[in-house]
Amino acid sequence: MTDASSSGTPGPADFPVVGVVGGGQLARMMQQPAIALGVRLRLLADSRSDSAAQVISDVVVGDYRDFETLRTFAQGCDVVTFDHEHVPTEHLRELAGAGVLVRPGPSALVFAQDKSLMRERLSELGAPLPRWSPVTSVADVLAFAEATPFPLVLKATRGGYDGKGVWVVRNEHEAAEVLSHDQVPGFIVEELVDYARELSAMVARSPSGQAVAYPVVETVQRDGICHEVYAPAPGIDEDHAVRAQQVALQIAGELDVVGMMAVELFDTPDGVLVNELAMRPHNSGHWGIDGAVTSQFENHLRAVLDLPLGDPSASAPLTVMVNLLGGDLDDLYPAYLHCMARDPALKFHMYGKVVKPGRKVGHVTATGTDLDDLLERIRHAIAYLRGDIDE
Amino acid sequence: MTDASSSGTPGPADFPVVGVVGGGQLARMMQQPAIALGVRLRLLADSRSDSAAQVISDVVVGDYRDFETLRTFAQGCDVVTFDHEHVPTEHLRELAGAGVLVRPGPSALVFAQDKSLMRERLSELGAPLPRWSPVTSVADVLAFAEATPFPLVLKATRGGYDGKGVWVVRNEHEAAEVLSHDQVPGFIVEELVDYARELSAMVARSPSGQAVAYPVVETVQRDGICHEVYAPAPGIDEDHAVRAQQVALQIAGELDVVGMMAVELFDTPDGVLVNELAMRPHNSGHWGIDGAVTSQFENHLRAVLDLPLGDPSASAPLTVMVNLLGGDLDDLYPAYLHCMARDPALKFHMYGKVVKPGRKVGHVTATGTDLDDLLERIRHAIAYLRGDIDE
Numbered sequence: 001m002t003d004a005s006s007s008g009t010p011g012p013a014d015f016p017v018v019g020v021v022g023g024g025q026l027a028r029m030m031q032q033p034a035i036a037l038g039v040r041l042r043l044l045a046d047s048r049s050d051s052a053a054q055v056i057s058d059v060v061v062g063d064y065r066d067f068e069t070l071r072t073f074a075q076g077c078d079v080v081t082f083d084h085e086h087v088p089t090e091h092l093r094e095l096a097g098a099g100v101l102v103r104p105g106p107s108a109l110v111f112a113q114d115k116s117l118m119r120e121r122l123s124e125l126g127a128p129l130p131r132w133s134p135v136t137s138v139a140d141v142l143a144f145a146e147a148t149p150f151p152l153v154l155k156a157t158r159g160g161y162d163g164k165g166v167w168v169v170r171n172e173h174e175a176a177e178v179l180s181h182d183q184v185p186g187f188i189v190e191e192l193v194d195y196a197r198e199l200s201a202m203v204a205r206s207p208s209g210q211a212v213a214y215p216v217v218e219t220v221q222r223d224g225i226c227h228e229v230y231a232p233a234p235g236i237d238e239d240h241a242v243r244a245q246q247v248a249l250q251i252a253g254e255l256d257v258v259g260m261m262a263v264e265l266f267d268t269p270d271g272v273l274v275n276e277l278a279m280r281p282h283n284s285g286h287w288g289i290d291g292a293v294t295s296q297f298e299n300h301l302r303a304v305l306d307l308p309l310g311d312p313s314a315s316a317p318l319t320v321m322v323n324l325l326g327g328d329l330d331d332l333y334p335a336y337l338h339c340m341a342r343d344p345a346l347k348f349h350m351y352g353k354v355v356k357p358g359r360k361v362g363h364v365t366a367t368g369t370d371l372d373d374l375l376e377r378i379r380h381a382i383a384y385l386r387g388d389i390d391e
Numbered sequence: 392m393t394d395a396s397s398s399g400t401p402g403p404a405d406f407p408v409v410g411v412v413g414g415g416q417l418a419r420m421m422q423q424p425a426i427a428l429g430v431r432l433r434l435l436a437d438s439r440s441d442s443a444a445q446v447i448s449d450v451v452v453g454d455y456r457d458f459e460t461l462r463t464f465a466q467g468c469d470v471v472t473f474d475h476e477h478v479p480t481e482h483l484r485e486l487a488g489a490g491v492l493v494r495p496g497p498s499a500l501v502f503a504q505d506k507s508l509m510r511e512r513l514s515e516l517g518a519p520l521p522r523w524s525p526v527t528s529v530a531d532v533l534a535f536a537e538a539t540p541f542p543l544v545l546k547a548t549r550g551g552y553d554g555k556g557v558w559v560v561r562n563e564h565e566a567a568e569v570l571s572h573d574q575v576p577g578f579i580v581e582e583l584v585d586y587a588r589e590l591s592a593m594v595a596r597s598p599s600g601q602a603v604a605y606p607v608v609e610t611v612q613r614d615g616i617c618h619e620v621y622a623p624a625p626g627i628d629e630d631h632a633v634r635a636q637q638v639a640l641q642i643a644g645e646l647d648v649v650g651m652m653a654v655e656l657f658d659t660p661d662g663v664l665v666n667e668l669a670m671r672p673h674n675s676g677h678w679g680i681d682g683a684v685t686s687q688f689e690n691h692l693r694a695v696l697d698l699p700l701g702d703p704s705a706s707a708p709l710t711v712m713v714n715l716l717g718g719d720l721d722d723l724y725p726a727y728l729h730c731m732a733r734d735p736a737l738k739f740h741m742y743g744k745v746v747k748p749g750r751k752v753g754h755v756t757a758t759g760t761d762l763d764d765l766l767e768r769i770r771h772a773i774a775y776l777r778g779d780i781d782e
Contacts, residue, residue, distance in 0.1 A: 014721070014722035014723065014724045014725070015723075015724050015741070015743070016724070028426060029426075031422075031426060031446070032423045032426055032427070034446075035419060035420075035422060035423055035446045036423070036680075036738070036739060036740045036741070037727075037739055037741060038723070038724070038739075038741030038742070038743055038753070040445065053448075054431065054448065055422070055425075055426045055447075055448065056446075056448060057444075057445065057446065057447065057448045057450070059448070212735075289427075293735075293736050293738075294735070294736075302731070307727050307728065307731055308727075308728065308731035308732035308735065309731075309735060310731070310735050310736070311735040311736040313736075315706070315707070315758070316706070330405070331405035332405065332406075332429070333405045333406050333407070333429070334405070336428075336698050336699075337698065337699065340693070340698055340699035340700075340701070341699035344603075344684075344685070344699065344700060344701050344702040345684050345685075345701070345702040345704075347427070347684075348427060348428055348429075349427045350406070350427070350428060350429030351429070352406070352429055362429070367706070
């Protein structure tokens, strides 16, 4: 274990230091179970005003794209993990080569960073996928369209998130326009899946190979951004739920994932199809802070520390989480008076971010038994916090 | 609201800063709901290695007994509250006089600081109390003993906690020895109550007068230290539970308490009797982090900020919490491997403290339906963490 004096975080020296690269809300929400477990977080953030930097005492301000910054940061840590997937793969390889415990490791993380590599590897594993192909030209797209007609989906292989880097194209002209984005390093094309709903299967996996699966949840996306999550997915076909968990556990094992992994899936009448992978705590798992025995944030810490994993079971019959995306109101705090008075059982989670339109600035959760009741209550609070309604 | 730049805590300026005096585990556990609510904590701690100072970024190191330190600290805060009750009453009065929002206020807090004033005031309110009297001499004790025979309880009026400042005396000689403690500012004598068990009734109250009552819990004390808590108190007479909640709500209202208040009671065949008051989050409420919709730490923050209070209901049929008191093992972390592997559903809460024999260094909680099952599981983990057992 690291000497406390060298890490900047005082406290009993027998508890490890987990380095987290990235100061967003995922790192912020790791701090709550870190406090409970006695585990110390060390943060590499872009600025002291970052979401997580506000609530962690040991903060290094620096650029995660700079290898020297990463290397120095890692010296104070027993293990290094991530708030996002944007750290250059070559830096992670070099860190790992220098003996730093990087979890998930670069050879796993690359499949969450590069959609083409991910699709290729999952194809080899026999995971259920939409029809897809790597493309470099409009001619490639048209060749794909012969068997799988437009509309099609084009995705940037790297750098996309929250709907960024994903385009639905209806014809050759639109495909050409997307492919002309010269800052995108590569593309894949996929069939536009006609799904009944979107699901997320989250698993935690430790270096020693232990893995646990969370209940499969339904996610409701708007404009490519996760908007609402219902846990567990109401009325889901039990075979589809089990298959989704199996697929997620298989992927985690085969790719040697360490930490949390989210597998986003399309639920279709014929079964589930893998859409995206994320190797970190994920928006579709926030419900578990209030609705699972062990949250994804705690299990991520346990996993990267190679501690035995916590119980991922739901602790309530139904948990609903709705994201708070920035709206008309700059000041969120005054809305608490109305929202808390109206509903004492709502759980508010704010990220300490300056409000910008469409930006994820928080989420609200409630547990219960009735989906409509929970949705009415949470959506009201969200609308009030955004300034969409004033009563 | 305070300008973010002046408080040292970056973040959106519309969220308030709560100043917490005292860096113990109660302040530490306030940080978890503060993160969720987006509320910023500013801590006055004795040292950067204090339990709470490890997990809060905005820390002032200073002596709470020094008025100037308190005054400067308070300048960065929208409201000031407490981790302990040891701040001199006169300092609190002066702070409040200078316009600082001190919650709970000094006129309420004094009843948690001074047992004689508390007993006197509760007598006026008609709260059920053990027979008691202020005493300054052995003669006073002997006069009391005429109607209420030995053994009796002597208590220091100020400064006691966790069994410190409480003595059971069997005769005049023992009473004389206790009264000779010249560092004790004053004493009261009380009957030694023959109780079936000890209870705690916790309430949260806001400045606007809203109050909520938590389920009444059973507390098991050892050597005057809270050892185990069962929530709600198993098999309690419903009338006694309701009476305990009523008494707690009445006291909170009459004394104008703001924040959390714990009323510790004796449960006797004839009803409940008030033992102690604490005006802050309390050990008997830690269960609620994992077992209540809104924890005492969140409701304390909501109350001192005059936000509407959260739902204090239990979210599980039964929650058991056992304190981890320092034992033979200095290093707690390695025990996680065994304890977490044996029981993935246990919730560990560590305080970041150096282990000393008998010191409260953490607690373990679990929820379920069967008291014996929960006790076996948690006690095993506690014994392993202490080094009492090794398998």
